[in-house]
Amino acid sequence: MPDILLDVQNLVVKFPVFGGILLRRVGDVEAVKGISFQLHRGETLGLVGESGCGKTTVGRAIINILRAMSYRVEISGSILYHHASGSVNLAPLTRKQMRPYRADIQMVFQDPYSSLNPRKTVDQIVGEPLRIHTKMSRGERADRVRWLLEKVGLSSRHMNRYPHEFSGGQRQRIGIARALATNPKIVIADEPVSALDVSIQAQVINLMQDLQEEFGLSYIFIAHDLSVVRHISNRIAVMSWGHIVEIGPAEKIYQHPEHPYSKTLLAAAPRPDPAFNRRRRTS
Amino acid sequence: MNDVVSAGKAPEGGPEGPPLLEIKGLRTFFYTESGVAKAVDGVDLDIAQGEVLGLVGESGSGKSVTALSILRLIPDPPGRIVEGEILYRGRDLLKLSWEEIRRIRGNDISMVFQEPMTSLNPVFTIGMQVMEVIQAHENVSRQEAHRRAVDILTEVGIPDPEQRMKQYPHHFSGGQRQRVMIAIALVLNPSLLIADEPTTALDVTIQAQILDLMLEMKERRAGASILLITHNLAVVAETCDRVAVMYGGKIQEVAPIDALFRTPFHPYTHGLLGSIPSVAGTKAKRLTVIPGSVPDIHQLPVGCKFVTRCPYAFEPCPDIEPPLIEEARGHWVRCHLYPHGGRPAVPPPGEPDKVRPT
Numbered sequence: 353m354p355d356i357l358l359d360v361q362n363l364v365v366k367f368p369v370f371g372g373i374l375l376r377r378v379g380d381v382e383a384v385k386g387i388s389f390q391l392h393r394g395e396t397l398g399l400v401g402e403s404g405c406g407k408t409t410v411g412r413a414i415i416n417i418l419r420a421m422s423y424r425v426e427i428s429g430s431i432l433y434h435h436a437s438g439s440v441n442l443a444p445l446t447r448k449q450m451r452p453y454r455a456d457i458q459m460v461f462q463d464p465y466s467s468l469n470p471r472k473t474v475d476q477i478v479g480e481p482l483r484i485h486t487k488m489s490r491g492e493r494a495d496r497v498r499w500l501l502e503k504v505g506l507s508s509r510h511m512n513r514y515p516h517e518f519s520g521g522q523r524q525r526i527g528i529a530r531a532l533a534t535n536p537k538i539v540i541a542d543e544p545v546s547a548l549d550v551s552i553q554a555q556v557i558n559l560m561q562d563l564q565e566e567f568g569l570s571y572i573f574i575a576h577d578l579s580v581v582r583h584i585s586n587r588i589a590v591m592s593w594g595h596i597v598e599i600g601p602a603e604k605i606y607q608h609p610e611h612p613y614s615k616t617l618l619a620a621a622p623r624p625d626p627a628f629n630r631r632r633r634t635s
Numbered sequence: 636m637n638d639v640v641s642a643g644k645a646p647e648g649g650p651e652g653p654p655l656l657e658i659k660g661l662r663t664f665f666y667t668e669s670g671v672a673k674a675v676d677g678v679d680l681d682i683a684q685g686e687v688l689g690l691v692g693e694s695g696s697g698k699s700v701t702a703l704s705i706l707r708l709i710p711d712p713p714g715r716i717v718e719g720e721i722l723y724r725g726r727d728l729l730k731l732s733w734e735e736i737r738r739i740r741g742n743d744i745s746m747v748f749q750e751p752m753t754s755l756n757p758v759f760t761i762g763m764q765v766m767e768v769i770q771a772h773e774n775v776s777r778q779e780a781h782r783r784a785v786d787i788l789t790e791v792g793i794p795d796p797e798q799r800m801k802q803y804p805h806h807f808s809g810g811q812r813q814r815v816m817i818a819i820a821l822v823l824n825p826s827l828l829i830a831d832e833p834t835t836a837l838d839v840t841i842q843a844q845i846l847d848l849m850l851e852m853k854e855r856r857a858g859a860s861i862l863l864i865t866h867n868l869a870v871v872a873e874t875c876d877r878v879a880v881m882y883g884g885k886i887q888e889v890a891p892i893d894a895l896f897r898t899p900f901h902p903y904t905h906g907l908l909g910s911i912p913s914v915a916g917t918k919a920k921r922l923t924v925i926p927g928s929v930p931d932i933h934q935l936p937v938g939c940k941f942v943t944r945c946p947y948a949f950e951p952c953p954d955i956e957p958p959l960i961e962e963a964r965g966h967w968v969r970c971h972l973y974p975h976g977g978r979p980a981v982p983p984p985g986e987p988d989k990v991r992p993t
Binding site: 402403519521522549550551552553554555557558561576578579580582583603606616617618619620621622623624625626627628629 | 839840846869896906926
């Protein structure tokens, strides 16, 4: 029996649509339509699907930032988080109630350019979660930031620099260091490599795998690039129109997809194999 | 064999006749406050009639600037084409007047850009934008232009084109907008289509449709060629006949598609292939990585541009730029490890460095 860290049951997210002169509520967009899945300790769960399928909303629901991002969003169902001393349903929590768990569930964002505050130094960016969630002294924080930077392949010399002084790949490393600052159990990575160049993508993927092994992290890896998801994930959930249409071990889904949508998606993915593509085109 | 001038030549025995486009010694520089950026620094490349040529590289490699140079779309200042020839059916595009190059654009060579959202004008209907191209280049009546717009939109698979022509770009999805862009690019039946990251902003299923559409449209136009610019090697494998790999403003390797994927010669190509996971086949435990990052364009190395990241770099690499040589038939490489007698000096992907330069 795998050790379940997160148990999502029947999660529904509705965004209200306002219209007319009085901006009355005229309808809803149901971005997530009742999905259930579990995240096991130490695993990577890949969440794939095309734009608009709801994969990003699922990630945001888990870290509980939807209410801050969208006025009168409705979230129902449960997101049970099993922590060391019990379980808690994250779905209905207010910002304040969420705070004790926020250190445990962290996020890495897609765009390494807009997800770092340009007016803060690396030291401040990576140290901020420590300032909020721990009682560390300034000196302890600096030590921890230095250690984190080295863990993600940057140097402590970089501490006083600003984000614009770094390349895209380096910025993503800073984002990862920030996510790891509070010793999280779960990291939700939303398209963490899709803005990066091919050769840099591989570096960041390898780094994420190394860190996972070292710290026993569980990842929810959200991406549209099927080959990247296959590479990093143990299990995969395929999403379409707010539903999980298929979930299972990564290799099973890639070798023997069952749902017609998974089949379509995989068939459409280009492969770095000219001979295969010729066969496909002529058949 | 080691003839630098004709480097990147289309393979002989391929499609008949002289190449459609020959780029010779192209240099496009940008004069900025922080110095001269040599975005394209001596590119030689041929595009044969009827072929699909892929131009692959990471951001800053010079692939898009090469494409923009062909149509003289480099913003000047700060950019300038400082040297080279771009021969289209034997005519040097760089010597044409603005009026003449304007006639080449659309008629002979046209371009599709990455962003289908920003390359259409949001305040004009789709119909107006397709018809504008026809009427700008040909002296035809409105009715005739309208009829041809309907035809081309039908051809690219826009359902109910008569009605949809009255609509604005925001009524169209990303994939449909890219179909419209392809319609605009192909309505005058150009012989060369330059597609710059045409599917990067699209979902995979839509990407497959757009690539299929481009190839289909090419097949229907005898002798037409495509220059496909992309960072995605899987897309190249899917569509191209030949591939040129760019790095640091130079072509590093040119090869027929199978040769490039089966026996990549250049350590950079080799590294790129190792760093992409696949949706099929056995899963690599770890991706091989090209260490470091793309060097600053203002401070490119003097010798080989890849020297700072190359695991095989040896004595001549930092100081002497290797020439682009034809190591195997139709397979060119710019690397000091060659000539190596037709065998790759770099071990195939998956096999760690077994072979070292001697």
